[in-house]
Amino acid sequence: MTQILFKNIDMEGLNSIDVYESQGGYKSLEKAFAKKPDEIIEMVKASGLRGRGGAGFPAGLKWSFLAKDVFPRYLACNADESEPGTCKDRELLEKTPHLLIEGIIITCYACRIETGYIYLRGEFQHASDLMDQAIEEAYAKGYLGKNIMGSGLNLELYTHLGAGAYICGEESALLNSLEGMRGEPRLKPPFPAVEGLYGKPTVINNVETLCVVPWIINEGPEKHSALGTEKSKGTKLVSVSGHVKKPGNYEVVMGTPIREIIYDMAGGIRNDNQLKAYIPGGSSTPMLPASKVDVLYDYESIQAAGSMLGSGALIVMDHTVNVVEATLRLAYFYMHESCGKCTPCREGTRWMWQLLNQIQEGTGTNEHVDKLLDISDNMSFKCFCPLGDAAVAPIVSGIQHFRSDYDELIKKLTTDTVAG
Amino acid sequence: MFIFTQEDENKIDKIVKKYPVKQSALLPLLTLVQRRDGYVSPEAMRAIGEKLELSPGYVQSVMSFYTMYHSEPTGKYIILFCHNISCQLNGADDLFAYTGEKLGVNGGGTTEDKKFTLHKEECLAACCGAPMMRINDTFYENLTKEKIDKILDSLP
Numbered sequence: 384m385t386q387i388l389f390k391n392i393d394m395e396g397l398n399s400i401d402v403y404e405s406q407g408g409y410k411s412l413e414k415a416f417a418k419k420p421d422e423i424i425e426m427v428k429a430s431g432l433r434g435r436g437g438a439g440f441p442a443g444l445k446w447s448f449l450a451k452d453v454f455p456r457y458l459a460c461n462a463d464e465s466e467p468g469t470c471k472d473r474e475l476l477e478k479t480p481h482l483l484i485e486g487i488i489i490t491c492y493a494c495r496i497e498t499g500y501i502y503l504r505g506e507f508q509h510a511s512d513l514m515d516q517a518i519e520e521a522y523a524k525g526y527l528g529k530n531i532m533g534s535g536l537n538l539e540l541y542t543h544l545g546a547g548a549y550i551c552g553e554e555s556a557l558l559n560s561l562e563g564m565r566g567e568p569r570l571k572p573p574f575p576a577v578e579g580l581y582g583k584p585t586v587i588n589n590v591e592t593l594c595v596v597p598w599i600i601n602e603g604p605e606k607h608s609a610l611g612t613e614k615s616k617g618t619k620l621v622s623v624s625g626h627v628k629k630p631g632n633y634e635v636v637m638g639t640p641i642r643e644i645i646y647d648m649a650g651g652i653r654n655d656n657q658l659k660a661y662i663p664g665g666s667s668t669p670m671l672p673a674s675k676v677d678v679l680y681d682y683e684s685i686q687a688a689g690s691m692l693g694s695g696a697l698i699v700m701d702h703t704v705n706v707v708e709a710t711l712r713l714a715y716f717y718m719h720e721s722c723g724k725c726t727p728c729r730e731g732t733r734w735m736w737q738l739l740n741q742i743q744e745g746t747g748t749n750e751h752v753d754k755l756l757d758i759s760d761n762m763s764f765k766c767f768c769p770l771g772d773a774a775v776a777p778i779v780s781g782i783q784h785f786r787s788d789y790d791e792l793i794k795k796l797t798t799d800t801v802a803g
Numbered sequence: 804m805f806i807f808t809q810e811d812e813n814k815i816d817k818i819v820k821k822y823p824v825k826q827s828a829l830l831p832l833l834t835l836v837q838r839r840d841g842y843v844s845p846e847a848m849r850a851i852g853e854k855l856e857l858s859p860g861y862v863q864s865v866m867s868f869y870t871m872y873h874s875e876p877t878g879k880y881i882i883l884f885c886h887n888i889s890c891q892l893n894g895a896d897d898l899f900a901y902t903g904e905k906l907g908v909n910g911g912g913t914t915e916d917k918k919f920t921l922h923k924e925e926c927l928a929a930c931c932g933a934p935m936m937r938i939n940d941t942f943y944e945n946l947t948k949e950k951i952d953k954i955l956d957s958l959p
């Protein structure tokens with residue numbers, strides 16, 4: 384099976400530049416610098432690489448939207464990794480920081496960017512320290528700094544730590560946070576490619592997205608677009624967590640059956656229990672029932688099944704789970720992380736959490752469920768940023784597929800009341 | 804009284820140089836103080852504001868947005884205990900309760916001897932090692948009661 388990102392991931396010392404170079408690391412730079420920046424953008428377009436941070440937007444296309452002839456431009460690498468269930472970027476950052484640096488250098492060359500920031504969530508202090516060390520090594524070897532390898536590219540690269548706020552993973556909130564403000568989202572348009580960091584054209588990409596770029600340069604875009612399905616090219620890191628025997632990050636070729644990921648790669652369900660539900664792409668994506676275990680892991684198949692590939696976090700639940708309890712935890716999360724800027728999200732997340740809490744505690748009624756759906760309706764596509772839609776996803780999908788879990792808790796009320 | 808040491812000043816110079824606009828150094832400076840003192844006092848907010856030409860009120864409004872900053876002293880070790888979905892599915896609630904009981908801070912808080920501050924936390928991106936906690940900068944994964952005992956008892 385093709386491994387683009389994880390081929391050497393467990394190699395001893397891979398985070399040091401010497402070991403990384405001995406494995407062919409930084410070799411793509413020479414190839415990239417032999418081409419014109421625009422040619423690199425065309426290659427990435429042709430590769431079919433889509434953003435791995437959640438939205439799946441084609442990377443090369445995004446780069447081509449940069450406002451023409453406006454400089455300076457910036458790169459912000461999104462290493463916020465705060466979507467519940469997702470832990471793949473941390474593994475890349477800690478184990479193969481030079482791969483990210485290599486991807487960033489090529490991206491900055493292609494987009495004619497001279498300053499890049501890696502925005503890491505505040506809890507990634509350790510990963511940030513390792514990254515700083517790697518950046519220092521890269522400067523010492525002349526891969527960063529002035530006129531890199533005689534290419535004419537000047538590039539300064541820095542890490543920047545956040546301080547605990549899920550919303551800072553949203554790209555415009557990230558930019559505000561990087562500018563020393565509260566991490567609230569900005570109105571779009573203008574999109575960051577036109578007016579981003581400090582009002583200048585800015586490329587924002589996820590860690591995993593940038594890490595794929597050197598492979599595309601080395602192997603050629605055709606090889607990348609030959610992997611996967613019609614609309615989902617290449618491989619995807621999938622964080623498999625929850626009730627599996629071997630939780631972990633697995634690199635899968637797009638289009639791999641979810642059954643294979645859960646049962647072969649991750650070893651199947653703990654205690655050989657029955658699969659009940661899974662969340663395919665992180666907490667913001669609708670959950671799906673076990674009957675959909677043969678869906679293929681790619682953007683279009685998961686969408687056809689009623690959910691999204693998102694950030695690639697496959698959260699597995701066995702038959703012992705009551706979906707209400709799991710949903711309640713996510714509802715709490717979205718309430719806690721709502722930035723408070725817009726009313727439907729600020730009020731809606733709180734209200735939904737309260738209703739779910741009552742259902743969980745056995746004081747809910749059918750009207751509570753109706754109300755949940757009603758609030759969801761009033762939030763979907765009506766909030767300032769996509770966090771509002773994310774908050775609704777587990778609730779609506781949970782009711783849709785596991786209404787009986789709700790009924791169980793609601794019925795309890797009636798019998799208890801009768802008995803009492 | 805709050806003062807930046809010479810070492811701090813050197814670090815601050817380096818941080819501020821990373822950005823074309825001074826204000827971008829706000830979070831890094833708050834982090835610097837928080838790491839040094841365990842919290843950010845009103846005097847520290849003022850000092851940071853002076854460095855970056857920002858009002859203390861502004862510094863506070865930004866600081867209050869982010870959960871990792873504390874305006875009150877905390878324990879020597881800050882334990883962030885993840886209770887989000889993957890950890891919940893793997894028994895985090897029981898282990899959190901166990902830890903709270905062990906430290907004598909049920910539901911979270913700072914121990915009387917100021918050694919530990921226990922916090923329930925949202926997903927920390929270690930879901931494949933659930934259940935997990937972070938103590939200061941270190942992640943501890945695949946927790947059990949025995950493992951928690953061993954970790955907490957070994958901290959000086």
Ligand SMILES: Cc1cc2nc3c(=O)[nH]c(=O)nc-3n(C[C@H](O)[C@H](O)[C@H](O)COP(=O)(O)O)c2cc1C
Pocket residue numbers: 433434435436437438439440442461462463464465466549550551552553554555587588589590592593768769770773
């Ligand atoms: C609430 C919210 C949280 C997000 N969190 C992250 C995150 O932690 N990491 C990330 O890469 N993208 C996150 N995103 C997506 C970013 O806004 C953006 O689409 C992405 O960083 C672009 O990079 P890509 O095109 O390479 O995927 C989040 C989006 C939203 C709405």
Ligand code: SF4
Pocket residue numbers: 550568720721722723724725726728729766767768769770771
């Ligand atoms: S949807 Fe929620 S997170 Fe997004 S801007 Fe509104 S309040 Fe903030």
Ligand code: FES
Pocket residue numbers: 467468469885886887888889890891925926927928929930933935
């Ligand atoms: S859910 Fe606990 S680390 Fe992600």
